[in-house]
Amino acid sequence: MSAVTEGRPRSPWAAPPRPAWEGEPSKAGLAGKGLVLGIACLAVLFPLWIVIVTSLSSKKTITEAGGLVLIPKGITFIAYQELLSGGQVTRATIISILVTLVGTLFSMTVSVLCAYGLSRTSSLGHRWFLMTLLATMFFGAGLIPTYLLVQTLGLTDTYLALILPSAVSVFNILVLRGFFMGISPELIDSARIDGAGDWRILWKIVLPLSRAVVAVITLFYAVGYWSAWFNASIYLSDQDMMPLQNVMIQLVQKQEAPMGMGQAIKTGQLSELAVQMAVMVLALLPVAFLSPFVQKHFKKGMLTGAVKG
Structure with a gap:
């Protein structure tokens, strides 16, 4: 029977054979x-x-x-006790946390508003603004013009220099826009018929339906701010204003002990290598702690936002 079946032509209505990689x-x-x-x-x-x-x-x-x-x-735990006893590392950790929180909130606010406006194809100047944003992904002013702009605005040696120059990512805006465009237009139209404006639609309908992509983009911004060191290295000259990543660079690469710990290392109470590793752990902890909570949103948030729109 099998030989007869194999000799027969396959029915055009039969399901196509499964590829080898989809088999058990x-x-x-x-x-x-x-x-x-x-x-x-x-x-x-x-x-x-x-x-x-x-x-x-x-x-x-x-x-x-x-x-x-x-x-x-x-x-x-002597290395951690010394690092968090109120010296340079403690101050740098607090600075990094505050910059990350404020910067992420600012970046998400701007990105969500921009993405929502660009997702409404009937909005004023929609295509022009979209083309302008896309152009910035391929053409940049460069480091020197950016530094001169920051200097002219009086942002050097301020914490705003750690936030504003890298506050917005066009890629993140496009991902948010793609997700927002995937929301049913009938749902938004019905809210407009009921008298809801754009602010209420964004707050009550769009954002609750976009929790996955918002969580992913928030993590992207937070990790970017927490791990950033370049802006501080060129815009800040005061060592007391340096975030944790820059202190870690001074400790690991330049072999400079944090302020307040040099004496402990010289007297033999601490190993310089233990201090270096402890700073690395402190820099890694927030990302390692937040990632598992956002991991479940990655597939839904990134793939849906990238395919739709």
Whole structure:
């Protein structure tokens, strides 16, 4: 019967054969995928483990290990206690947190308003504004004109210099716009018939339906502000105003101890390597803490916003 069936021409109404990659994986295939994923996880977690263990090790343990510590021999929080005791690192951490919060709020406000306006194709100057934004993705003024503009506006040696020059991302606006355009026009039209204006439609309808993409873009902006160091390095000259990332660069690359900790390192109470690793952990913690809460929104927020519109 099978030979007769195989000899017959396939019916045009029959479902097409499934590609090989959509078939049920074999046990060997599952084992191979698990092995590859396991190796990838180890490649990510192994350096992180070394950084955390070294930051929690005493100077004696680090000296015996000859540098980075792989196997912990006692745990001490002296590096973190010294870093957060009110010195330069504490101040830099507070500055980074405030800049991240204020900058993310400002960037999200501007991006959401701009994306909503561009998602209404009947709005005034819609096409002209959209083409202008797209042009900025391919053509930039350059570093020197940007610095001269910031200097002319009197923003040097101010915290606004850490926010305004990189406040808006055109890519993020386009993702938001694509998601907003995917919302049913009938829903918005019915709200207009009921007397709702644009502000109420945005606040009561569009944003609640766009929680996924808003959460993802918020994370993008927050990580960008938290990890930024370049603006501070060229626009700030006061060391007391430096955010955490710049203090970490001074500590790791330039081998400069944070203010208030040089004496502790010289007297042998602290290992300079433990301090470096502890600063890295402090810089990594916020991103590592927030990412799992936003991870579930990535697929819905990014893919839908990129495909629609």
